[in-house]
Amino acid sequence: MMGYTRTRSQTCLARVTGHQGGSQMKRSLGARTVLLPAPVLVVGTYDKEGRPNVMTVAWGGTCCSNPPCIDIALRKATYTYGNILDRKAFTVHVTPERYLTEADYFGIVSGRDVDKFAATGLTAERSEIVDAPYIKEFPFFVECALREVVELGLHTQFIGEIVDVKMDEDMLDDKGLPDVGRIRPTVMVPEIRNYYGFGEKLGDVFVMGRKLRVR
């Protein structure tokens, strides 16, 4: 795969001039899933026997503001895939730095073979509004009712309508919104397979760009 990509890349070099005066070569990487950032989302479901499971996904995010919806994409081989089709519900947790090792573990092993709650010492609680469990110790999760199933290939996209968001009191700022500095959320870099924390605040949305408004 790498050999193929490298060979192809070398035939696709094109010289372009950079914004900052330098010259850069654009290289073709091939059709690869290297978009940045990817999230670190922990999906909670019940299986047919009512056992709680969690798995970590990097393909997902918000996809509609009204009604508020989240999408996550899973391989059919995952235990969670069947659980969502059965239960028509799931939770999605944001992974804070302090639980990154657990979240990574949730992506390594299958709920078919292992009780991931027992293995990590984390606590499964039942959502009161959707048929799915959540991790009590995680600061932040979203409760979703299944709405759409989109078959794409290796992955199937599940779109869930957000029914509620629950967050630890001490993770909220003074406006009642998530406090990034306290939550310390994480991001994932696909293919290179690294996790990162959030860095410094760079600016305000729909404010930074106003200075470029000419009319």
Add this chain to the structure above:
Amino acid sequence: MMGYTRTRSQTCLARVTGHQGGSQMKRSLGARTVLLPAPVLVVGTYDKEGRPNVMTVAWGGTCCSNPPCIDIALRKATYTYGNILDRKAFTVHVTPERYLTEADYFGIVSGRDVDKFAATGLTAERSEIVDAPYIKEFPFFVECALREVVELGLHTQFIGEIVDVKMDEDMLDDKGLPDVGRIRPTVMVPEIRNYYGFGEKLGDVFVMGRKLRVR
């Protein structure tokens, strides 16, 4: 909206015990789009007259590994919405810190009213493989052919199959993959409406969690 949410929240408090010995109150925030992180993706399209346009979206990400696919969600009111339906193609750029002001601007004004390339001094180039433009100065973009259109409500999700990824040579690491330290990609925090950079590397995917493997 905030008043409603705050009132509802106060009736939904539930005491749970935290992992680290403390006690936390979980609060209901209502059905809100506060999942973290959101990306800062700049979508490039041509309009009916062949004029290039760019807009910035926070709802989107990778959604399938094979065939590699990206999803982005847009309101019908956007200029880009019609462009994608017409052209069946789009590009998606990762926003580096040094172009965050431009990317924010792309989300403030509409291509119906403004030539965003002229306003920012950035350069539109034609993709050689999909019917869409890209921003020459951005270090990193993905070329997509439209595959699925999923109507969700306020937003419509467009799923594009990744045809290729192009990246500036000097943004690649020694394995030919995106170098986060050089690209300096950005993330967005919805509702609070802040931008952040990436912070420190926290670990390796599918490695960190191995220590929790018990069998």
